[in-house]
Structures are given as C-alpha cells and as structure tokens.
Ligand SMILES: Nc1ncnc2c1ncn2[C@@H]1O[C@H](COP(=O)(O)OP(=O)(O)O)[C@@H](O)[C@H]1O
C-alpha cells in the first residue's frame with residue numbers, strides 16, 4: 001500500500017492550517033454516508049467514507065482469490081493495494097489502480113468479505129494512517145469522516161464526534177429499500193451478522209466519552225442532517 005502517512009513537504013504542511021475533522025461513527029444503515037455527505041456539502045467540507053477503503057481492499061483480495069479469513073494473506077494483499085478515493089461530496093468515486101470500483105465495492109460478495117479484512121489489526125493501522133494523511137492533504141478547511149472507529153481511534157481529538165444510530169429494524173428497512181431484488185429478511189440478517197462481526201473489533205454501538213449520540217430512528221433524512229449540523233455548530237465548527 002502506498003504510505004501516505006508522511007507529508008511529502010513537511011515545511012508546506014507546517015504552514016497549512018490544520019484541517020477540522022467532524023468524526024461520525026455508527027452501525028450499518030444508520031445513515032452515516034448519506035448524512036455525512038450532505039453535512040459536508042453544506043459546510044463546504046470534504047467527505048471521507050472510510051468504509052470504502054475496507055470494501056476496496058476486500059474487493060482487491062476477492063479479485064485475487066485471497067481467502068479473507070486468512071489474516072496473513074489479507075495483510076499480504078495490501079502490498080499491491082493502490083487505493084484512491086474522492087473527498088468531494090459532489091463527485092464521489094473509488095479506485096483501485098486503474099479500476100473504478102465505486103459500484104463494485106457495494107456488491108454482496110464484497111460486503112460479505114469485508115469484515116474479514118477489517119478485523120486484521122495491522123491492516124487497520126496502515127489504513128488509519130492513510131485516512132489521517134488524506135484528511136491532512138485534503139486542501140479543505142474541514143472533512144467529515146465517517147466509519148466505525150473515527151471518534152475513538154482515527155480522530156479521538158476531533159472537535160465534533162458523533163455516534164449516529166437507529167433501531168436495527170429501521171436500519172435494515174433503509175438498507176433493504178436500497179437493494180432491489182433481495183428478500184428483506186435476508187438483508188436484515190446479513191446486516192445483523194456484519195454488525196456482530198464488526199463490533200468484536202471496534203465498539204460503535206455505545207458512545208465513547210464526549211461523543212454525542214444522534215438517534216435517527218424517528219427522524220427523516222432532512223431532520224437527521226439538521227440534528228447533525230446542530231451538534232457540529234454546538235462544537236464551534238462553522
Ligand atoms: N433519517 C433517515 N431517514 C430515512 N432514510 C434515511 C435516513 N438516513 C439515511 N437514510 C437512507 O437510508 C439508507 C442507508 O443510509 P446510508 O447513509 O447508506 O447508511 P450507512 O452509511 O450508515 O450504512 C440510504 O438510502 C439513505 O438515503
């Protein structure tokens with residue numbers, strides 16, 4: 001994997017004002033991606049979907065026939081993982097090498113493999129270093145970063161940290177509405193299985209100290225965006 005953790009020009013980096021991070025975590029289907037993207041748009045910030053990196057690595061591993069239950073093999077697959085993502089909330093794309101994988105990383109075969117990739121500690125460390133470098137080099141005044149461990153591991157010192165939740169049945173219904181041709185019960189089961197596997201690695205179901213919970217169970221999309229923007233404003237970020 002390309003090591004982006006050290007700015008190429010340390011002097012330039014020292015002169016650049018720090019990038020404000022808005023950290024948003026939560027379980028699958030809670031609205032992290034859609035709400036974070038809209039909040040970023042309204043703030044003029046960048047948007048970083050961290051789940052896309054784990055999905056892209058899972059895609060890369062699956063394409064190479066790597067057994068994603070084998071940690072050493074997954075770590076090995078990071079060796080030629082040439083990853084890029086857009087931080088522009090109005091122009092979202094994900095690439096691995098020359099391949100545009102924006103759509104492919106949402107396929108079920110990738111979704112089923114992703115938790116196996118994300119549970120490898122050395123993989124997480126190197127991906128987290130990449131996230132921090134992407135934020136620092138974003139060229140934006142701030143970045144809304146969403147995932148599972150942003151409030152706790154990637155950016156625990158962020159001025160705004162939010163846990164976006166919703167009741168499991170509401171999350172399953174939202175995800176199910178997005179995926180046509182699949183049985184709603186099967187979608188709900190898959191979501192639950194993934195949350196169970198993921199929560200063994202990082203706790204994104206309870207808020208860490210100082211993290212504000214936004215529960216979107218009873219809120220529509222606009223109300224959720226407003227609630228998140230309210231927490232951001234309270235945190236002094238404009
Ligand atoms: N508060 C909400 N009310 C209704 N639908 C929502 C709400 N928040 C998000 N959605 C929709 O639910 C689906 C899942 O949201 P998404 O942002 O992909 O969640 P996550 O990134 O947490 O998995 C999307 O289709 C999104 O438009």
Ligand SMILES: Nc1ccn([C@@H]2O[C@H](COP(=O)(O)OP(=O)(O)O)[C@@H](O)[C@H]2O)c(=O)n1
Pocket residue numbers: 027028029030033050051052054055114115118146147148149150194198
């Ligand atoms: N910060 C993050 C983000 C995602 N992930 C992993 O990446 C997977 C995909 O994340 P995602 O945000 O795209 O998933 P959805 O909740 O949008 O379906 C998760 O199921 C986790 O296994 C993680 O481990 N840490």
